[in-house]
Amino acid sequence: MTDPNNCIFCMIVDGRAPSFQVSDDELTLAFMDIFPVAPGHSLVITKQHYSNIFEVPPNTLAAVARATRRLALAIRSELRPEGLGLFQLNGVAAGQTVFHYHQHLIPRSSGEDLKLHTRVRGDDDELRATSLRLAEKLATEP
Numbered sequence: 001m002t003d004p005n006n007c008i009f010c011m012i013v014d015g016r017a018p019s020f021q022v023s024d025d026e027l028t029l030a031f032m033d034i035f036p037v038a039p040g041h042s043l044v045i046t047k048q049h050y051s052n053i054f055e056v057p058p059n060t061l062a063a064v065a066r067a068t069r070r071l072a073l074a075i076r077s078e079l080r081p082e083g084l085g086l087f088q089l090n091g092v093a094a095g096q097t098v099f100h101y102h103q104h105l106i107p108r109s110s111g112e113d114l115k116l117h118t119r120v121r122g123d124d125d126e127l128r129a130t131s132l133r134l135a136e137k138l139a140t141e142p
Contacts, residue, residue: 004049009100013047020124020131022071023138027063030071032127033104037115040079040107040130041122044068050101052090068103074137079130081107087116 004010011017013029020032022042033041044067050056056064072084087104089096095116104116 007049007098007100009045009098009102010049013045020127022074022131022134023067025063025067027060028067030067032122032131034122034127035118035120036122036127037118038081038107038109038112039126040075040081040105040134042071042075042105042134043102044071044105045100045102051099052096052101053088054090056101064101064103068105070138070141071105071134074134074141075105075107078133078137079107082110083108085114089116 008017012019012031019029020034022030022032024030027047028044029047030042030044033043044064046056046060046064048060050060053061068086072086075081075084085104085106085108087106088102097117106116
């Protein structure tokens, strides 16, 4: 289990690390992945530290699902991808690299290779612009 004091997502929740935030509610936080696989690649995380799906209480898991659906609708409306991949990984063998429960939302285009992670940092201006665009869309939706 990752120590919450050293967890990058806990640091983002606490304001100790920067992020390009998209939405924030009582139980979840959504922001742009700074190593995006595609433009619009976003994450929805639990505000409380849980390492994986096996630790997340049902009400928090439901909150992640609601936040994910809202963000998915905003991505579809604003970015108009051909598809949208939702990925949630548990454990090293599944490809999990940050051991704090999170859901990936990755816009997809036909013919692209399926990737879940990259080591290429996104452009801050593009990440900021996309986060603002999605946040504005979410602010106008119930």
